[in-house]
Amino acid sequence: MAKRKICIVTAARSEYSASKWLMLELSGDPDVELQVVVTGSHLESRHGLTVEEIERDGIPIAARVPMMCDSDTPRAVAESMGRCALGMAQTMARLEPDLLVVLGDRYELLPICSAATMLNIPIAHISGGDITEGAVDDAIRHAVTKLAHLHFPGTERSAKVLRQLGEDESRIFVVGEPGLDNFNRLDCLDRETLGRDLGMAPDRKWVLLTYHPETRTGGDDSAVLANIFHVLDQQEGIQVMMTYPNADPGSGRIVDLMREKHAERPDRYRLEKSLGQLRFISILKQAWCMVGNSSSILFEAPSAKLPAILVGDRQKGRLSPVNVIPAAGNPKSLQNAFELAGNNEFRAGLRDLVNPYGDGHTACRVAAILKKTELATLLKKPFVLRDCSLLDEEDRNGGAQG
Structure with missing residues (x-):
């Protein structure tokens, strides 16, 4: 029997972190030929050249598809999508996968999945059905849902959204968020070792800062980030680890502000691309x-029992665990949020927190379903209309008679 050729495309550090363990599950399976295609910010030195992490993990790369423009303007991102569509069409035509697997909601997914659609390659989508009203990712995620043939949402709440979008129940599998597998599979660094590696003092309170552009609401990211810095400056005994934003429109300005803050106070504010x-x-x-x-404030931080301040509307609409403290982005709301984060009673209440996004065993569940799913009829996808009141009497009776 021929091996099942399963292609997984990764375009950014965030979704590679979530898809790594699925890649490893499939790469060691004798019945599967894994095809990993790397594109997007992975191939860019200004974003940390994170393809090197994939190589260090020992995952074979079947193809690399450069796509990024030098700018992060909306026009440049749209042009990058065009490059991605061309490269993916050529790559998938050469690899001829039986199934394409994508994860999440980044803009790269539109050209990737569009190419697969025209090549009649069935698509499996992980982490669909979420809602994020403050980011353009929301529209992309739902568009990919309609292009996909198998769905692996993280929660039952997301599965309900998929059903409302007309997806067939038999093609929806609630598996948990795949990034949580890292908590069960990684042997984490101790505080002393991690501190030496990152230049962080073990005797100080560490704050992790990750801020991305709000691509849908049109908010002033520079002003919000300045407010975050202002409030962080007032906190005693802390040291801040900043990480670069995703390669979204407007990310360059956020990087500039982080670099300036690091240069201003390098001991208090550390900075890593990835x-x-x-x-x-x-x-x-x-x-x-x-x-x-x-x-990750919503997905991963709950598994670490970590107080997490969620700023702005980028994640608006997602399920919010009890460790999450919302803040509007103005100085007063941020100061109040930091006060709650440091409250001993609030922190004690997180000790028994169970992460609603999963248990860290997603990869094995997805791999098993990908292996056993019948592919012959997968492309013929039904639309399930659950509210028949949307149809008029003529439609219900089979249409007008000529």
Whole structure:
């Protein structure tokens, strides 16, 4: 029997962190030919050249598809998507996968999945069904849902959204968020070792700051980040680890502000392009608090029992665990949020927190389903209309008779 050719595309550090363990599950399976395609910010030195992390993890790379423009303007991102579509069409035509697997909601998914659609390659989508009203990712995620043929949402709440979008129940599998597998599989660094590696003092309270552009609401990211810095400057005994934002429109200005802050106070504000999975999970477990608007505040921070301040509307609409402290982005709301994060009673209440996004065993569940799913009829996708009142009487009776 021929091996099942499963292609996984990764375009950014965030979704590689979540898809790594699925890649490793499939790469060791004798019945599967894994095809990993790397594109997007992975191939850019200004974003940390994170393809090197994939190589260090021993995952074979079937193809690299350069796509990024030098600018982060909306036009440049749109042009990058065009490059991605061309490169992916050529790559998938050469690899001829039986199934394409994508994760998340980044803009790269539109050209990737569009190419697969025209090549009649069925698509499996991980982490669909979420809602994030403050980011353009929201529209992209739902568009990919309609292009996909198998769905692996993280929660039952997200599965309900998929059903409302007309997806067939038999194609939806609630598996948990895949990034949580890192907590079960990584042997994390101790505080002393991590501190030496990152230039962080073990005797200070560590704050992890990850802030991305709000691509949908049109908010002033520079002003919000300045407010975050202002409030952080007032906190006693802390040291801040800043990480670069995603390669979204407007990310360049955020990077500039972080660089300026690091240059101004290098001992208090550390800066890394990418922490990588091991250091990221390790610092989550060692940090005093997290602040920003990354999805990791919702997904990963609960597993570390970590107070996390969620700033702005980028993640608005997602399920919010009890460790999450919302803040509007103005100085008063941020100051109040930091006060709550340091409250002993609030912190004690997180000790028994169970992460609603999963248990850290997602990769094995997804791999098993990908292996056993019948592919012959997968492309013929039904639309399930659950509210028949949307149809008029003529439609219900089969249409007008000529």
